[in-house]
Amino acid sequence: MRFQSLGILGVILALGSQSLRAQATSANDAAMALEPNAAVLERGKAIFRLNECNYCHGIDLTRAPRGARADLKHSPLVGADENGNLIGLAVLNGLPMSQTSMPRFGDVITPDQLVDLAAYIHFQRQAERYKELTALPDRPGDREEGKAYFNGTGQCTTCHSPAEIAGAVKKLAAPALKENTLRPTAPAAANPRFDEGYRAHRKMVERITDDEFLNLLAYLNSLRP
Amino acid sequence: MFVELSHPHGKDSQGTRIIMISRRNFVRAAVGGLAAAALPRHAFGMEAAFDRNARIGGLDFGVQTFSFNGLPNGDARIPTIIKCMHQVGITACGIQSGHVEPPGRTETGWWITDRNLPGMRESRERARQWRLTVPSSYYTDLRSRFEAEGCRIDYFGMNFNETFTDAEREAELKAAKALGVKACYASIRLDECARLVPFVQAHQVRIAMHNHNNIHDPQEFGTAESLEKALAMSEYFMVSLDIGHFTAGNNDSIAFIRKHHDRILNVHLRDRRKNNGPNTRFGEGDAPLAEVMRLIRDEKYPIDCFVEYEYGTLRTPVDEVNACFDYCRSVLT
Numbered sequence: 001m002r003f004q005s006l007g008i009l010g011v012i013l014a015l016g017s018q019s020l021r022a023q024a025t026s027a028n029d030a031a032m033a034l035e036p037n038a039a040v041l042e043r044g045k046a047i048f049r050l051n052e053c054n055y056c057h058g059i060d061l062t063r064a065p066r067g068a069r070a071d072l073k074h075s076p077l078v079g080a081d082e083n084g085n086l087i088g089l090a091v092l093n094g095l096p097m098s099q100t101s102m103p104r105f106g107d108v109i110t111p112d113q114l115v116d117l118a119a120y121i122h123f124q125r126q127a128e129r130y131k132e133l134t135a136l137p138d139r140p141g142d143r144e145e146g147k148a149y150f151n152g153t154g155q156c157t158t159c160h161s162p163a164e165i166a167g168a169v170k171k172l173a174a175p176a177l178k179e180n181t182l183r184p185t186a187p188a189a190a191n192p193r194f195d196e197g198y199r200a201h202r203k204m205v206e207r208i209t210d211d212e213f214l215n216l217l218a219y220l221n222s223l224r225p
Numbered sequence: 226m227f228v229e230l231s232h233p234h235g236k237d238s239q240g241t242r243i244i245m246i247s248r249r250n251f252v253r254a255a256v257g258g259l260a261a262a263a264l265p266r267h268a269f270g271m272e273a274a275f276d277r278n279a280r281i282g283g284l285d286f287g288v289q290t291f292s293f294n295g296l297p298n299g300d301a302r303i304p305t306i307i308k309c310m311h312q313v314g315i316t317a318c319g320i321q322s323g324h325v326e327p328p329g330r331t332e333t334g335w336w337i338t339d340r341n342l343p344g345m346r347e348s349r350e351r352a353r354q355w356r357l358t359v360p361s362s363y364y365t366d367l368r369s370r371f372e373a374e375g376c377r378i379d380y381f382g383m384n385f386n387e388t389f390t391d392a393e394r395e396a397e398l399k400a401a402k403a404l405g406v407k408a409c410y411a412s413i414r415l416d417e418c419a420r421l422v423p424f425v426q427a428h429q430v431r432i433a434m435h436n437h438n439n440i441h442d443p444q445e446f447g448t449a450e451s452l453e454k455a456l457a458m459s460e461y462f463m464v465s466l467d468i469g470h471f472t473a474g475n476n477d478s479i480a481f482i483r484k485h486h487d488r489i490l491n492v493h494l495r496d497r498r499k500n501n502g503p504n505t506r507f508g509e510g511d512a513p514l515a516e517v518m519r520l521i522r523d524e525k526y527p528i529d530c531f532v533e534y535e536y537g538t539l540r541t542p543v544d545e546v547n548a549c550f551d552y553c554r555s556v557l558t
Contacts (some may be wrong), residue, residue: 046539049537049538049539050537050538050539051503051537052503052504052535052536052537053537054294055294055535067345094501096438096439096440096441096501097439097441097442098439100412100437100439100470101437101438101439101473101501103473103497103498103501103502103503103504104500104501104502104503105503107498107502108503
């Protein structure tokens with residue numbers, strides 16, 4: 001185990017040129033500072049590969065098509081996970097009831113490794129869902145459903161009032177609104193409230209469904225004067 | 226100590242080229258490297274000399290193309306498989322339908338648990354129409370491509386399920402005939418076997434059941450009992466026994482092979498821990514790989530041995546498949 005830990009550290013050092021951090025270069029500098037710790041992600045990626053997760057799930061979570069049990073991009077369990085508390089149930093105990101049962105990794109993955117693994121899975125899921133959501137075809141969503149999401153499931157009112165959102169929306173063209181909803185633009189000055197919100201939006205990207213997103217956009221666009 | 230190696234022929238889409246070596250293993254590797262220097266076949270960075278006689282210790286070996294994970298899609302896929310086989314120096318393969326059919330066709334398999342998602346029905350129908358309309362020359366040409374490179378396809382993996390129409394089942398058996406394989410192998414359920422009986426009887430194509438290790442659902446091939454039920458349905462039903470999965474389901478591979486050696490076409494060599502444990506490097510898990518290979522050799526059972534590499538690693542698939550075959554050589558010679 002000592003050598004395995006050293007090995008993972010070595011991987012982190014050696015993979016410098018292929019850093020996961022580099023995948024997020026399109027975000028602005030302030031937002032970059034809010035990305036998950038690169039060392040954690042590199043460790044998580046190594047654990048993902050060393051434990052054969054990539055065979056069924058794909059190293060970038062794209063191997064299993066939508067609708068497959070191994071599809072981590074859209075799995076509600078992964079979406080609801082916090083630091084491996086739910087992912088760990090499957091990883092440590094396995095899923096013996098599926099046809100090619102997911103093996104049990106309880107003897108080989110430590111609790112610390114599980115946290116890193118979960119961070120990597122969430123990061124990849126956010127990246128892949130971001131791509132999917134931004135590529136959604138322009139079809140009209142349901143404004144009322146979007147409003148219900150804004151006030152309910154999405155918990156948007158935790159940070160935003162409809163009046164504040166209406167003010168923001170009128171400054172943004174539709175494409176910019178779409179982008180800003182998924183990945184808010186950082187303010188020029190440091191703002192702890194933005195930091196908290198940015199992380200909340202990352203979670204939203206993971207959890208929101210295609211229909212919910214289109215409905216939310218329909219609602220937000222309806223707030224234009 | 227960590228060593229970075231470049232793999233000029235590696236096809237791992239992830240691009241990671243790092244292996245970890247402990248001090249103990251580094252010494253082993255160094256000693257092994259000196260020995261390997263005397264052998265032309267294992268020159269680092271060079272393509273292995275192609276071994277057309279893939280027999281090790283008197284056994285016929287092959288590789289599951291599943292082992293070469295991270296294969297490219299499109300036109301580059303088959304050449305990459307063949308190149309990997311050359312690098313490993315193996316002649317025979319068991320190829321899965323997902324490596325033969327166009328991308329997207331694989332979304333028809335058992336791993337899809339939600340078939341009511343938007344677009345799924347249309348996707349399934351497109352796959353069906355492709356299978357029903359593809360000319361047999363597609364498969365004969367594929368066979369020729371392998372043969373032209375000194376390789377051959379011995380087994381064709383097709384995972385029939387309840388979404389297949391009868392016409393589709395028939396088309397896949399015809400595809401297997403066009404490929405000229407010894408048999409199909411299939412990760413399927415017992416209830417699908419019942420549907421397949423009239424078709425295998427009519428077309429006289431053998432289907433070897435590939436087990437996994439779901440021991441909770443009697444319809445799944447996770448135990449000796451479920452495999453025996455399939456064998457009783459038709460003389461064209463055989464077994465492709467995955468030693469690793471069988472072990473993970475806490476089954477006895479040796480006893481099963483002794484009892485059913487005349488109905489087992491091949492074994493898939495894989496190592497796993499018991500109790501649904503993970504895959505491991507060959508020789509590090511609980512699967513009796515060495516005992517199985519020696520049993521087949523000593524009893525002269527006509528059972529092929531196909532490597533199916535799936536454990537976690539940071540090395541390339543070709544490197545790991547080579548390591549699997551090295552293990553097989555080590556226990557047979």
